[in-house]
Amino acid sequence: MTADTRREIFTIALPVSLESTVQLALGFVNQVIVGTLGTATIAAVGLANNVLFIGILCLNTLGAGCAILASRARGRGDEAAVRRIVSFFIGFSSLLALALALPLGLEATPFLNLVGANPEVISIGGPYLSLVALSLPLITLSVVSSAAFRSIGKARIPMLVTIPTIALIPLLSWLFAFPLGMGAVGAAVAALVAQGIRAALLLGLLFASRWGLRWAWPDLRQIRPLLAQAVPLVLPLFITEVVFSGGVFLFALLFERLGTQELAVFQIVSNLEMVFITASAGLHYAATVLVAQFIGRADSPGVWAVSRQIWQIGLASAAIFGFIFALFAFLLPVLYPNTTPQVQEWAFWAVLLNALFQPVKVSNFIFFGTLASGGDTRFLLFSDFVTVFVVGLPLAWLLAFPLGLGLWGIFLGRLLGEETVRVSMFLWRYRSGRWFRLEAQPAASD
Numbered sequence: 001m002t003a004d005t006r007r008e009i010f011t012i013a014l015p016v017s018l019e020s021t022v023q024l025a026l027g028f029v030n031q032v033i034v035g036t037l038g039t040a041t042i043a044a045v046g047l048a049n050n051v052l053f054i055g056i057l058c059l060n061t062l063g064a065g066c067a068i069l070a071s072r073a074r075g076r077g078d079e080a081a082v083r084r085i086v087s088f089f090i091g092f093s094s095l096l097a098l099a100l101a102l103p104l105g106l107e108a109t110p111f112l113n114l115v116g117a118n119p120e121v122i123s124i125g126g127p128y129l130s131l132v133a134l135s136l137p138l139i140t141l142s143v144v145s146s147a148a149f150r151s152i153g154k155a156r157i158p159m160l161v162t163i164p165t166i167a168l169i170p171l172l173s174w175l176f177a178f179p180l181g182m183g184a185v186g187a188a189v190a191a192l193v194a195q196g197i198r199a200a201l202l203l204g205l206l207f208a209s210r211w212g213l214r215w216a217w218p219d220l221r222q223i224r225p226l227l228a229q230a231v232p233l234v235l236p237l238f239i240t241e242v243v244f245s246g247g248v249f250l251f252a253l254l255f256e257r258l259g260t261q262e263l264a265v266f267q268i269v270s271n272l273e274m275v276f277i278t279a280s281a282g283l284h285y286a287a288t289v290l291v292a293q294f295i296g297r298a299d300s301p302g303v304w305a306v307s308r309q310i311w312q313i314g315l316a317s318a319a320i321f322g323f324i325f326a327l328f329a330f331l332l333p334v335l336y337p338n339t340t341p342q343v344q345e346w347a348f349w350a351v352l353l354n355a356l357f358q359p360v361k362v363s364n365f366i367f368f369g370t371l372a373s374g375g376d377t378r379f380l381l382f383s384d385f386v387t388v389f390v391v392g393l394p395l396a397w398l399l400a401f402p403l404g405l406g407l408w409g410i411f412l413g414r415l416l417g418e419e420t421v422r423v424s425m426f427l428w429r430y431r432s433g434r435w436f437r438l439e440a441q442p443a444a445s446d
Contacts, residue, residue, distance in 0.1 A: 044117075046266070068233060068292045072295060084222060086213055148212075169187075240377070251266070289373075291303055314365075315362070321358065383429075387417070394417075396413025396417065
């Protein structure tokens with residue numbers, strides 16, 4: 001591994017990790033602000049955000065597809081193809097996100113009722129979800145724009161836009177929720193305003209500044225081969241995220257079945273943990289971009305070298321941030337003073353338990369980006385289906401209910417049955433070498 005390649009890893013990883021960590025930290029601050037409204041509000045807003053999380057993760061695959069295809073094109077020196085790929089993904093993703101957001105926004109309360117949430121959670125979460133769902137197209141445009149910047153070596157631009165705009169969310173949440181008396185709905189309005197500003201800035205910089213690209217919508221002759229590359233890559237990733245995020249939502253419903261306090265514990269731990277996992281998120285994006293570039297260059301030794309180096313850095317990062325995550329268990333009474341002592345005690349031990357599994361979770365994060373860059377998206381779909389629905393959820397239900405472990409049974413089912421099995425499958429597939437294929441392609445013309 002050359003010094004130049006290590007520099008490329010950190011050039012992508014550090015801005016993305018900083019952006020993601022600050023974004024999640026601000027989201028956690030926002031949760032603390034909303035949490036002052038009480039345990040029921042934490043549970044309701046958290047459950048609604050889990051629904052939105054499904055849409056965000058699924059549509060994020062469009063950003064991953066854009067990054068992979070644009071990075072491969074850049075690796076083989078085809079800048080015209082980079083412009084066409086980015087323009088196509090921006091247009092397509094905005095239409096798809098809008099098509100998903102509108103039905104969810106209009107039917108938020110009936111949806112929460114359909115999945116069996118209790119009346120108190122529905123009364124708070126329904127109005128919140130109906131508004132925050134409209135932020136889905138804005139978030140998707142920001143994700144795809146950010147992926148485009150990272151693919152062309154401008155990873156700092158999304159960071160410089162995202163941090164100040166997302167910083168508006170907790171400030172506006174407090175303003176709308178308390179002085180203006182809007183409650184949880186105020187937090188949804190705050191998210192809409194901030195995400196709208198972020199999307200507008202990123203799109204403007206991408207297509208109307210010297211740091212971005214020229215808009216180049218492909219003609220009908222060029223769309224067909226582009227779709228032939230994008231659909232087999234993105235569709236399995238999309239379904240994979242439906243499986244994964246749907247699994248997260250079903251885990252939340254298992255906690256909700258135990259009670260509002262248990263659901264609140266799950267939301268507290270999940271939101272706090274994401275702050276520290278995303279401290280290593282830049283390595284996932286580095287794997288997505290750099291592995292794809294080496295594949296575009298038809299450089300097999302480079303593919304192996306850069307992917308191994310990124311994983312090694314990820315293990316060190318996970319150990320450091322996992323330890324810091326564990327320390328935050330002692331701050332829960334300060335962060336959540338209006339929750340019950342039982343919620344604080346359960347959350348304390350749940351944070352420590354999840355901190356032990358940080359290297360496993362970060363490894364899964366990095367291997368997902370690596371295998372996706374190689375086009376091995378069908379295996380990713382298969383592995384997620386097995387780990388979530390065949391192993392994780394059944395084990396969590398068995399431990400929690402028939403065996404009577406309750407809250408701890410669900411946490412253990414997810415950590416042992418889902419995360420540990422997933423990293424075993426990823427390691428086996430990675431070492432097999434069947435996850436990528438070098439295909440030298442001639443550069444396309446304008």
